[in-house]
Amino acid sequence: MQSDFIYAHKVSPQKQGARLPNKKERRATKTIYPLFLTLLIFFLTSLTACRSQQVPGEGDDTTSSSTQTIENKGSDTLVNIALAWAEVYMEENPDMRISVTGGGSGTGIAALINGTVNIANASRAMKAEEVEAAEENGITPVEHVVARDAIAVVVHPSNPVEGLTLQQISDIYTQKITNWRQVGGEDRPIVPLSRQSNSGTYVYFLENVVRLGNKDSDLLFAPDTLLMPSSEGISAEIRQNPNAIGYDGLGYVTDDQKVIAVAADKGEPYVLPSIETVNAGTYPIARPLFMYTAGEPTGDIKVYLDWILNEGQVEVSRLGFVPLK
Amino acid sequence: MNPPDKTQRNWSTFFIEALIRLLGFSSIGFVLLIFLFLLQEGIPAFFQVPLGNLLSELWYPTFDLYGILPLLLGSLLITLTAILIAVPLSVGTAVLVREAAPPWVREVLKPMIEALAGIPSVVLGFLGMTLVAPIVQKLGAPTGLTAFTGALILAYMSMPTIISVAEDALDTVPKSYRDAGLSMGATKWQTIWRVVVPAARSGIVTAVMLGLGRAIGETMAVMMVTGNAARMPLSLDSLFRPARTMTATIAAEMGEVAHGSIHYHMLFGIGLILFTLTFIINLIAASTIFKKRKKGGLR
Numbered sequence: 001m002q003s004d005f006i007y008a009h010k011v012s013p014q015k016q017g018a019r020l021p022n023k024k025e026r027r028a029t030k031t032i033y034p035l036f037l038t039l040l041i042f043f044l045t046s047l048t049a050c051r052s053q054q055v056p057g058e059g060d061d062t063t064s065s066s067t068q069t070i071e072n073k074g075s076d077t078l079v080n081i082a083l084a085w086a087e088v089y090m091e092e093n094p095d096m097r098i099s100v101t102g103g104g105s106g107t108g109i110a111a112l113i114n115g116t117v118n119i120a121n122a123s124r125a126m127k128a129e130e131v132e133a134a135e136e137n138g139i140t141p142v143e144h145v146v147a148r149d150a151i152a153v154v155v156h157p158s159n160p161v162e163g164l165t166l167q168q169i170s171d172i173y174t175q176k177i178t179n180w181r182q183v184g185g186e187d188r189p190i191v192p193l194s195r196q197s198n199s200g201t202y203v204y205f206l207e208n209v210v211r212l213g214n215k216d217s218d219l220l221f222a223p224d225t226l227l228m229p230s231s232e233g234i235s236a237e238i239r240q241n242p243n244a245i246g247y248d249g250l251g252y253v254t255d256d257q258k259v260i261a262v263a264a265d266k267g268e269p270y271v272l273p274s275i276e277t278v279n280a281g282t283y284p285i286a287r288p289l290f291m292y293t294a295g296e297p298t299g300d301i302k303v304y305l306d307w308i309l310n311e312g313q314v315e316v317s318r319l320g321f322v323p324l325k
Numbered sequence: 326m327n328p329p330d331k332t333q334r335n336w337s338t339f340f341i342e343a344l345i346r347l348l349g350f351s352s353i354g355f356v357l358l359i360f361l362f363l364l365q366e367g368i369p370a371f372f373q374v375p376l377g378n379l380l381s382e383l384w385y386p387t388f389d390l391y392g393i394l395p396l397l398l399g400s401l402l403i404t405l406t407a408i409l410i411a412v413p414l415s416v417g418t419a420v421l422v423r424e425a426a427p428p429w430v431r432e433v434l435k436p437m438i439e440a441l442a443g444i445p446s447v448v449l450g451f452l453g454m455t456l457v458a459p460i461v462q463k464l465g466a467p468t469g470l471t472a473f474t475g476a477l478i479l480a481y482m483s484m485p486t487i488i489s490v491a492e493d494a495l496d497t498v499p500k501s502y503r504d505a506g507l508s509m510g511a512t513k514w515q516t517i518w519r520v521v522v523p524a525a526r527s528g529i530v531t532a533v534m535l536g537l538g539r540a541i542g543e544t545m546a547v548m549m550v551t552g553n554a555a556r557m558p559l560s561l562d563s564l565f566r567p568a569r570t571m572t573a574t575i576a577a578e579m580g581e582v583a584h585g586s587i588h589y590h591m592l593f594g595i596g597l598i599l600f601t602l603t604f605i606i607n608l609i610a611a612s613t614i615f616k617k618r619k620k621g622g623l624r
Contacts, residue, residue, distance in 0.1 A: 107580045114584075135585055167476050189467040196553070196577045197387050207385075221383055223395065226470055226552035229577060233454075233549070240459055262583050 051111055068300045069097040074108015074121030076231065077249045078289050082121055083314040085308055094298065096238060100318050104139035105200030112292055113137055120292040123149065123200030123249075123257045139294045146308055148248040148322035150273040151205060154235075154257040156242040161185040161324040163261035163270035166212055166284060172245060173210050175222035180243075193234050193246035205247055247285075251279075278322040288324070300313050355363045370594035384555040384569070386578060393595060395555040399568035400599075403472050403551065404541045405481035409553030411511045411540075412533055414480070415487035416522070420531075422488070422520050423495040424517050442485035453478040458550060465565070470552035472568035478546045483536035490535055492529020495521060527613045528612045534610035538603045541572075548573035571595045 011295075072082055079102035086098035105122040112120035113134045125135075126141055134141050136304040153169060155161060164172075173192050180188045195202045211217035228234045234246040236319055238257045248274050253259060261270035264284040292299040297305050313323040371379070374391045381392035457477055458469030466473070498521050506516035521612050522529070554568025555574075560566075575592050582589040 103580055106582075110583055130583070133463065194486070197385075198578060198580055203387065219389075220383075220390075222612055223383070223556035224554050226554050227569070232419070236454060237468065237470065241462060241468055262362070276357040298461065 012187070014122070021041050021229060024282050040213075042139055049110040059289060067095055067097050069099065070119060070301060070304060071099055072110075072119045072121065073103060073111050073117045073118040073287070075105040075123040076102045077105075077123040077199075077201055077268045078121040078147075078291075080251060080319055081316055081321060083145060084319060085312050088312070088315060089304060089307060096304070098304070104196075104202075106287050107256045109141075109292065112141060112294060113139065114279060115139060115294065118293065119125075119305075122292060123287065124203050125197050125290065126292065134294075139295065141292045144291045144305060144309075145288040145324065146305075147313070147316045148278055148286060148288045149289050150181070150278045151201065151209075152250045152253045152255055152273050153233060153245065153247050153260040153285070154238050155260060155288060156238060156240075157240050157256060158256045159258060161260065163263060164208055165266055165268075167265070167314045169262070170210050170212055170219070173221050173225060175224055176217055186242075188243050190245060191241060191243040192222070192223045193237055193238075193244055194221055194227055195231070195234070195248070196227050196229055201249060208287075209247075211223045249321070253320075275317060275322050289321070327399045332619060360388055360600065363600055366590060367597035370587065370590035372592060380507075382557045384574070386591065389587065391587070391591050392600070393571075395557050396569055396571045396574050396595065397598065398558050399472065399551075400541060400570040400572070402549065403475045403479060403568060403570060403608035404475035404537060404562060406473065406564060407483060407540045408533065409535050410476060411480035411483050411487055412537060415484045415536070416491055418484070418488050418515060419491035419495060419529075420522065421490050424521060425513075433485050438485050438488050441481075444491075445548075446482065446543060446546040449456045449478050449482060450546035453546060453550035457467075461565070468552060468567065470550055470567055471556060472551060475547045475565045475568070475570070476564075478550055479540040479543055482543055482546065483540045486539050487536035490532035491525070491529045494525040494532060497528065498524045524579070531610045534606050534613070538606045538610070539604070540601065541602055543546070544570075544572040544576045551576065551596060571599050573597075609623035 056150060070087065079100065080102045086100050090098055106119065106126050108120035108131050109122055109126055111117040113130065115137060118145055120141075125143065130139060153164065159180070161180065164183060168177065168183050172183070172190055173194070175192075177183060178190055180186050180190055197203075206221065207213065210221060211219050214289065226237070227236065228246075231248050231252045235249050235254055235257060238244050240247050259272060259274045262284055263270045269282075271277050271283045273283045273285070277284070278286045291305065291308070293305070296302075309324065313325065316323040328432075335622055367582055368390075378389075378391055379392065379393060382394055383390040383392045384395055418438070422438070426434065453474055454470075460469070461471055461474045461477075462469035473608050502520050502524055506520040507513070511519065529589050547570050551570065551573065553569045553573055554567035555569040556563075556566065558564075558566070558568050579592055580587070582592060
């Protein structure tokens, strides 16, 4: 649109000058004519080419069942594990094709509702209205817990604060606490970072940390909270900003961020997140990760899910998440 | 040049002219269709969401709080600041390229400026995140991801548009103006700032408007550097606090919404507001072009 305007502007001085004779215009049309004709022919042939290609394509889908494709989409928290599972599984079973995409839990669940994926990854349970929407489309979502995840609270390595209670973290994210001094740190403003609202991590953190698991609470992230479009956005800001505090899946925490020990309440022990503390149930911010299928899984999808729940758990611990057993 | 059969030529001329006309009008048709689609998807939002909610200061779509004011004001703050930064730089560059620079400098500068326009916004967003944000934070902001960072990146992005349109505007100022200025004893500098630039004023206004339209619609770079906090930018320090724009909101949230939900309609409603804003801006830009034409131009 912008280039159109520039173009129009450039042309206008000529138009205002001597009006070009009609003959010249016609000559210009004449030279364009063959060009148009070739374009038209090209366009028509490509159309017919498309149509003729479609026929064998359709045949392929129905006749050859040698390679099966599983569409797998959703949670960005789960995407790395899902990719690792898919890669290892496809290596062991060359007939299988598993395509994995991220986009957020909401995106994956929406795709399951619309029937465009076989498995939706989610880092939160489906909401009641999402289940309703799925059932309206004739799909009964079935939930499978495939791994566990702990959410780590991270700060800049230079931040002297070692541990926070859930209440303090909640106060920080609702801006009741706005300076690190109030929780035993330096005299610096606190910059709270969050994931975008389409992230399952956002919803989980809001319900279980900001609202402290209280269903009647209507606390929200303060409007000043920075909503970062990605996990990488959070870690980049944590790395360079000594004022920042953020949260993210344990699997995404790199060595250049400082992990805060969290206590469930005042007087309780401060616990750092690790596979042991999550499995022991002592780290307070941990959650299950889900895969949803449309109806009870059958055939290849069932085999794949069974594999994930057993052999696949090796990959979970390798990526810094918490395996089921 | 004359073909043997005159009627055949007339037919082909007719055919080609009709085709070109059709293609020309089709762009109007597409804009209309897009507008109708936006209306169809966006209008329900303004009926489903009560006005008090709509004009509140809270944008929490997950909890049915659809206050668009922080987004609207965030967009305006960032865009206007960007234009304030970009206009002096761009007009200065345009004057340098068109009036002051020796030909070889112009030959180098022009393609470079055009190349600026071709840099993908994600790349600029990444540069903003890793290079500009830390500098802004050193200025004293609690975080580098602020409205000001976004405005800097947007200023950079709208500059090529403003420069090339302003340059064309300067180009339409006839040589006789410059000769008259110089012959009155004015220096080259005085001629440029007192005669040539004022004469090209309406073209420069057009340039600014087009730059504004470019800036307000930008999404990716803004989403990466502004921090996306939906706060009301009313306090004095708002420029150095995070902000959230309408475009970033649509981009960040569209992937999540269930088709047909209030949130879905609301995002289209925001799209409608954006469309209306850019439409008005472009209309102002176009009207200055038309006005100049009616007067017979400046030459």
